[in-house]
Amino acid sequence: MATEGHAGEPPSRGKRADAQRNRQTVLAAAAEVFVASGVDAPIRQIAARAGVGMATIYRHFPTRADLVTAVYHHQIEECAEAGPTLLATADSPFDALRQWIDLFVDFLVTKHGLADALQSDSDRFAALHTYFLDRLLPVCAHLLDAAVDAGDIRPGTQPYELMRGIGNLCVGRDNDPRYEPRRLIALLLQGLQHPHAP
Amino acid sequence: MATEGHAGEPPSRGKRADAQRNRQTVLAAAAEVFVASGVDAPIRQIAARAGVGMATIYRHFPTRADLVTAVYHHQIEECAEAGPTLLATADSPFDALRQWIDLFVDFLVTKHGLADALQSDSDRFAALHTYFLDRLLPVCAHLLDAAVDAGDIRPGTQPYELMRGIGNLCVGRDNDPRYEPRRLIALLLQGLQHPHAP
DNA sequence: CACTAAGTGGAGCGTTGTTCCGTTTCAGGT
DNA sequence: ACCTGAAACGGAACAACGCTCCACTTAGTG
Numbered sequence A, B: 001m002a003t004e005g006h007a008g009e010p011p012s013r014g015k016r017a018d019a020q021r022n023r024q025t026v027l028a029a030a031a032e033v034f035v036a037s038g039v040d041a042p043i044r045q046i047a048a049r050a051g052v053g054m055a056t057i058y059r060h061f062p063t064r065a066d067l068v069t070a071v072y073h074h075q076i077e078e079c080a081e082a083g084p085t086l087l088a089t090a091d092s093p094f095d096a097l098r099q100w101i102d103l104f105v106d107f108l109v110t111k112h113g114l115a116d117a118l119q120s121d122s123d124r125f126a127a128l129h130t131y132f133l134d135r136l137l138p139v140c141a142h143l144l145d146a147a148v149d150a151g152d153i154r155p156g157t158q159p160y161e162l163m164r165g166i167g168n169l170c171v172g173r174d175n176d177p178r179y180e181p182r183r184l185i186a187l188l189l190q191g192l193q194h195p196h197a198p
Numbered sequence C: 001c002a003c004t005a006a007g008t009g010g011a012g013c014g015t016t017g018t019t020c021c022g023t024t025t026c027a028g029g030t
Numbered sequence D: 001a002c003c004t005g006a007a008a009c010g011g012a013a014c015a016a017c018g019c020t021c022c023a024c025t026t027a028g029t030g
Helices: A017-037 A043-050 A054-060 A064-071 A073-089 A093-109 A114-119 A123-149 A159-169 A181-192 B017-037 B043-050 B054-060 B064-071 B073-089 B093-110 B114-119 B126-149 B159-169 B181-192
Strands: none
Touching (some): A073 A093, A093 A181, B017 B054, B073 B093, B093 B126, B093 B159, B114 B126, B114 B159, B126 B159, B159 B181
């Protein structure tokens, strides 16, 4: 499927060959550095790893959000596409929603500081926030609607609020055994379900 | 009540008079700047506002967390003391827990970026995190236990996890009409309650 | 009043984000 | 093959910030 021309992502066709090559080199280096040092890693470090100048990175990815977006583009896409699939295969719409949220959480917690970046109150990552929302919010809304229609959960919950809440719950120090976001998210979903008695 | 000698907070008695005066001046300036620019405001800015050198601030408050702690000391204390009070006055232990959490959320959302700082994965604010936990975790645990004992909520929830979850839900851009942490927290509490039917 | 130790201020260093500009390299036309 | 304009490049340069160091000032005591 064609995934060119998303927000903040200039198409790579039509550029000079060396530029396209460098773009890939930077992307690969950034991916490595992000794993090692988180998405806040110094640009210099990424430039050094890629063997390019800093200006090259800024030229290809004007903001840090653009770089992060490009690095995780495939995985975001996968997550978005999993929504409809799960709705078709899961036991119930509610179950589909739960499984999808699980995927989303997996994605967030395995990326160093990604959740933090997404919800940061500095606007350095505003574009990243926007991209996530553009791509995943409709999917979440669809799952939520289906679950409401099936009578699995109470109506009235806003998809945006739910997604941000889940993202927020994933924020913070990684690998703290005392804090497992999934447990709280399960609690949240429990609260979303209809009370089973009058 | 005597609240001297907390973690990272040197007692102000026994110091020279001008030092004590400066300490207060810095605290007042920091409080103003925090409101205007958040708890991440540059030290230089606070120093300028207070009319002192940067070293003076660092001497009184070695880390930024110490400064933040000192600025909000009274309010944290109030929040801690509200726990037992609410337990005595509320309709039920569960209601006390709900009201206490409401107080806590109030505190967090009215301070620019405080929730962010608390849960940040950088360890610049580790001491702040620790202080909050030392002071508020026992209060939360007490309320939680009381609610469990009264049969209001299911057992098994860890106080640490709950507090961090609530803190996390308060992270992010302030005053976004699309995101109201309280709604999600209410949902979470709902999930915490016993299912009302088999 | 003099003396000492506590206290102070700001210059200075290291780190990071971001821009600017002289130089190099590609690609299409001759 | 060569020429040439434009695209792309690298890193120096500037700004903002955290934090430290040290020469100077001042409070309090005998």
